[in-house]
Amino acid sequence: MTKNLLVELLVEELPPKSLKQLGASFSELLAASLKAQGLIASDAAITPYATPRRLAVHIANVAAQAADKPVSQKLMPVAVGLDAHGQATPPLLKKLASLGADASVVPQLKRIMDGKAETLFWDSTVKGISLTDGLQKAVQETIGRLPIPKVMTYQLADGWQSVDFVRPVHALIALHGADVVPVSVLGLQAGRETQGHRFEAKVDPIVLHNADSYAEQLAVEGAVIAHFAERRTEIARQLAAAVAQQKLTLIDDDALLDEVTALVEHPNVLVGQFDAEFLHVPQECLILTMKANQKYFPLLDAQGKLANTFLLVANIQPADPAQIIAGNERVVRSRLADAKFFFDQDRKRELKSRVQELDRVVYHNKLGTQGRRMNYVRDIATLIGEKLGGNALADPAYGAAELAKADLLTDMVGEFPELQGIMGRYYAQYEGLSDDVAFAIEDHYKPRFAGDELPRNRVGVCVALADKLETLVNMFGIGEIPTGDKDPFALRRHALGVIRILIEKDLPLQLNELINLVKEEIFDPLELDTSGMPDLADLQIFIYERLTSYLRDQGYTAQEVDAVLSLNPQLISDIPKRLAAVRAFAALPEAVSLVAANKRVGNILKKAEGSVPATVDASTLKEPAEQALHQVLTELLPKAEDSFAAGDYTGSLQILAALRTPVDDFFDHVMVNVDDASLRNNRLALLAQLHHTMNRVADISKLAVN
Known part of the structure; x- marks a missing residue:
């Protein structure tokens, strides 16, 4: 007989950026263990639940006991297990005893050739595991295998024992139909009681009737939308309604939506505003501080400019939300005031005045400072500019590369590292530098991720290529080569960036010539503590491996790519x-x-x-x-x-x-x-x-x- 199963861990607030993955893993791992033990079918319906305070799963048609299984047990060679008269030897009797059998089963043993030796096998039936034992094993395995970013050690209620988990767990539910399954984990015995919303629950505790009433009881009695996807959909619906009412546009951000979904159990979207005077600060700064610090949703007007209206997602639904809105507006005002202060302070100094300070910023213990690195990038960008456009391109490439890292020393980038390059562009424009140079400062980091746009002008192309090639050559020169999943200096991303720029900008530059140009610029005269010019053959192989993947992603077949790349063409474009x-x-x-x-x-x-x-x-x-x-x-x-x-x-x-x-x-x-x-x-x-x-x-x- 089968019934539906519900398992829940009631915990303290879980890390919001990890909740979605934790919820999915909890359900998948638990179901996989039960499947492996024969307690559920391979196509059993599995419903995951995850809120800031719970991980849970509902699994359909779970057996109270797994079916018995026939097992063929390999024992030992016949020559070892039976004597000359066909009687069981002591080793065979000992082996049978370990399996819960005795000499009475010897006549039932089969003789089968196993390799070159005739071997004894015993066919028996293993009784299926009970749900109690199987679920106990499944829950323990699941907790041990969850992708927990950082484990927390905490004391149990007895004050003596300590356990490890992502956050302290306060209750365990295990219901098979309406029956509690007597399992225990993390010092807790399974029951049927859970808790709803901290402030808006109608009942505390919530006593679950059965496994199937979980989501409904949490919604009605506990004011909690237990299903992560349903809660996310509800937030998206409310955001869309608020945006339509304001006649503005929402900035799409799936990661922020996931994070906010992981912060609330009873979402309520509200509209707030901030002083329009803050709009004089670059909108990237304002957007980032609202998203990163406050988890707000900034809005854009019809021209794509930031509006002084934002959306927030509260976790309560009071009759009058005015105080919540006012409190959030007060907080965001302070945040935006900080951003404005940083912006005003940074503009009191020119970017060029910060360049020398890069000599005090360590880049890598084997490679020296950011100042030294900037000198390499500047000289390489100049040489690339000469190849692509003579002095007319080399001169602005020199100027842009010299200033490209200066904004790392500004207060704004110190507070928000994600704005590096972007702030350099704003400060360069404020100083009256050309757009070619200003945009190159921002764009030299591009492409920053798969599908990102490329530098928008040729000056930016020169500096971006120089920056990426300098990193690749220097890192390979000192043996910092990515292995497995480890790529601390994002060399795969840099290699793909070089490939995309060369191909998509159709540049007439040979890959081997570029690598040699950078190699000679960096290692001649030899300043590093190495025995001589490094052999960078591995770097070209590394780039071609990325090139192979890039071309396959563009729709070319493995045979087509292999046919072309086997000739090792150097003109990548x-x-x-x-x-x-x-x-x-x-x-x-x-x-x-x-x-x-x-x-x-x-x-x-x-x-x-x-x-x-x-x-x-x-x-x-x-x-x-x-x-x-x-x-x-x-x-x-x-x-x-x-x-x-x-x-x-x-x-x-x-x-x-x-x-x-x-x-x-x-x-x-x-x-x-x-x-x-x-x-x-x-x-x-x-x-x-x-x-x-x-x-x-x-x-x-x-x-x-x-």
């Missing part, structure tokens, strides 16, 4: 064009035959003894098929090379379609590895020329179907 050419070539009717032939040619050349001649002697070509192939190659090679040089990779590859017939005829009628060394080498030279022609854009043999 050309790679999408190569991939498009490969895809167009693969669609040709001649492609399958040419791919197979290319793979065959590659294998022949790999096995060739000695060096293959660089040129073909046409006068020694004997067979009509090899003469025809040479003639077609002679005609097509200049065309293919011209298309390749012009960047027309699709045209270059499609020219190869004319090779299908002569290549097939060659392999049908010509033996390459003949005894005549002169003839053999000439044919190998012909194949080498063919191989080079076919693989200028990509190694098309990688397109072969395995």
Whole structure:
């Protein structure tokens, strides 16, 4: 017989940023353990609950006892378990006793070949576990495996024992239908009593009728929306209604919505305002302080500018919310006044006056200060600017890179590190610097995350590339290479940023030249405590690994990406064009035959003894098929090379379609590895020329179907 099961831990306020994950993990882990013990079906309906003060799960159709299971138990080799007369030996009797059996089962033992030895097996039936024992195990396992960010140790009520959990637990509920399951954990015995809202509950304690009445009783008697997703939806609904009433726009922020959902049990959205004079402060500062410090929802007007109206989510629903609104407005006024003070103070000094102070800020114990790092980034950005636009680009790149880190020493960024770059842009504009320089200061951090926008001007591109490449080269130079999930300096993100800038900005910069440029700028003269110029081969491999993932995310197949990247192309911006050419070539009717032939040619050349001649002697070509192939190659090679040089990779590859017939005829009628060394080498030279022609854009043999 099955009944629905409810398990709840009533706790003190849980960490809001962890609640959503804790709630999901609690339900998933508990259900997984019960499934493994045969107490619920694999498709059992599971409903998670999570509020600031509880983790709970409702599971449908939970058995009171798991079904019995047939088990085949491997015992020991026959030669060890039975004597010459077929009687049980002491080792076998001891083994059977450990399994709760005796000599009476010996005639039932099976003899089965296990490898090279005949082995004794005992088929028996194991009684299914009871819900009490199974749930006890499941709850203990679940608590031990929860993704708790920081464990808290606290004393139990007896004053002697201590336990560890994310927050102190005050009650445990375990109901199978209407029956309490007698389990215990964290010093608590399971019961049926819980608590509702701290201030608005109608009943305290709430005595649950059964597992199925949980959500309804909490809502009606306890003024609590127990389901995280339902509470989130209700908050979103109220926010949308308030925004529509104010004729403003809400800034979408799923993380903030999740966090606020984790802070309230009975949400009530209210509208507040702050003095319009604060709108003279950059809106990013105001938005961040409202979100980070107060968990408010800022609003924008029709022009996308910050309005002096905000939304707050209270955890109570009084008849007159005026005092709550006034209290929050008073608090936000102080917060915004701090932001205004920081902004006003910071503008009393120019950014340039702060640059020298970067020499006192340690960046890395092996790499020195932020000042030293800024010098590297400035010089690298200048060199990149010269390559892309001469002095007209190099000069502003120098100026922007020199000021790019100066805002790290401002009061505003000291309070809100998330505003680094953004505040540098505002202060640069206030000082009258050009928009090219000001926006480059902000944009040199971009892209900061997957899908983020790129620097909006060429000055920003130079400084962003310099900043990311300096970090990559320096960190790899001292051996700070990411391993597994650990990437403390975000080198994967920096590598992906370099890739995106090179490709999406279509920059004519070779990757190896960029790395060498940065390497020579940093390590010559050698200032670090190293034995010599570092070998950065691993860095290029690292970047190509990120490039592979990036291209796959763009929709290219593994074969297409492998075909192009196996040639190790250094002009990263050309790679999408190569991939498009490969895809167009693969669609040709001649492609399958040419791919197979290319793979065959590659294998022949790999096995060739000695060096293959660089040129073909046409006068020694004997067979009509090899003469025809040479003639077609002679005609097509200049065309293919011209298309390749012009960047027309699709045209270059499609020219190869004319090779299908002569290549097939060659392999049908010509033996390459003949005894005549002169003839053999000439044919190998012909194949080498063919191989080079076919693989200028990509190694098309990688397109072969395995």
